[in-house]
Amino acid sequence: MKKIVVIPTYNEKENLEKIVAAVLAVDAENEVLVADDNSPDGTGEIADALAKKDARVHVLHRATKAGIGPAYRDGFREALRLGADLIVQMDADFSHPVDAIPRFYELCEEYDVILGSRYVDGITVVNWPMGRLMLSYFGNLYAKTVLGGLPVEDATGGFKCWKREVLEALGLDQVRLNGYGFQIEMTYRAWLLGFRLKETPIIFADRKEGTSKMDLSIAVEALLMVWWLRFQALRGRLGNKPRPALP
Ligand SMILES: Nc1nc2c(ncn2[C@@H]2O[C@H](COP(=O)(O)OP(=O)(O)OP(=O)(O)O)[C@@H](O)[C@H]2O)c(=O)[nH]1
Numbered sequence: 001m002k003k004i005v006v007i008p009t010y011n012e013k014e015n016l017e018k019i020v021a022a023v024l025a026v027d028a029e030n031e032v033l034v035a036d037d038n039s040p041d042g043t044g045e046i047a048d049a050l051a052k053k054d055a056r057v058h059v060l061h062r063a064t065k066a067g068i069g070p071a072y073r074d075g076f077r078e079a080l081r082l083g084a085d086l087i088v089q090m091d092a093d094f095s096h097p098v099d100a101i102p103r104f105y106e107l108c109e110e111y112d113v114i115l116g117s118r119y120v121d122g123i124t125v126v127n128w129p130m131g132r133l134m135l136s137y138f139g140n141l142y143a144k145t146v147l148g149g150l151p152v153e154d155a156t157g158g159f160k161c162w163k164r165e166v167l168e169a170l171g172l173d174q175v176r177l178n179g180y181g182f183q184i185e186m187t188y189r190a191w192l193l194g195f196r197l198k199e200t201p202i203i204f205a206d207r208k209e210g211t212s213k214m215d216l217s218i219a220v221e222a223l224l225m226v227w228w229l230r231f232q233a234l235r236g237r238l239g240n241k242p243r244p245a246l247p
């Protein structure tokens with residue numbers, strides 16, 4: 001089994017070396033692909049130095065900052081090209097606990113997509129301001145409802161594991177949304193195509209080092225764009241079979 005953990009980065013110089021070491025330590029078969037958007041703080045050069053020292057580290061340099069959606073789409077294509085069977089996506093900032101990765105792989109024996117979830121075992125978020133937690137929690141309830149009962153409590157989470165076949169079937173070229181919308185779109189497409197999804201609880205911690213790239217416009221975009229996703233699905237435009245029209 002070839003296992004590649006894709007980590008998008010933009011200005012993560014404080015975190016990169018440590019997160020790569022942690023990912024490599026948690027499973028002897030893990031490889032890492034850093035997808036850097038030409039970070040002004042030199043994260044890309046740090047990634048190159050790590051790759052030079054260790055053949056398990058790969059780097060994808062993208063020309064400009066374009067958000068997490070395009071970085072992941074390119075990163076996933078590169079992971080597939082490198083021959084990955086299992087592809088994990090995670091943030092560089094230690095919000096996602098690396099110890100969950102072996103559990104993701106075990107669950108892949110029975111399921112096709114594993115989602116690290118903040119909302120399946122109560123609310124497992126540490127150190128977030130109440131306002132941000134509310135936005136995330138209620139945003140998820142809203143997305144799930146608009147999307148016709150998408151069976152996932154945490155659709156905006158960014159810590160997941162994909163079987164190769166799923167990423168091949170999804171049609172990465174057709175994935176349109178960015179930010180939280182990207183996370184929702186990927187999971188929604190996988191569900192519409194009939195893949196087996198499984199959420200597993202993770203304890204999500206706010207970043208300690210580096211700076212946030214999240215802002216309110218990313219959240220607002222996602223809130224609006226879930227309607228677009230629903231209508232695309234009704235028209236059979238997400239690789240799925242068209243559903244009967246709304247009553
Ligand atoms: N390649 C690339 N990576 C990005 C971009 N924006 C964010 N990232 C990375 O995506 C991951 C998630 O971004 P964060 O800034 O942590 O976003 P967040 O988790 O919603 O917010 P905070 O944890 O509060 O910072 C991190 O590893 C970022 O470095 C981008 O435009 N391009």
Ligand SMILES: [Mg+2]
Pocket residue numbers: 091093095207
């Ligand atoms: Mg973060």
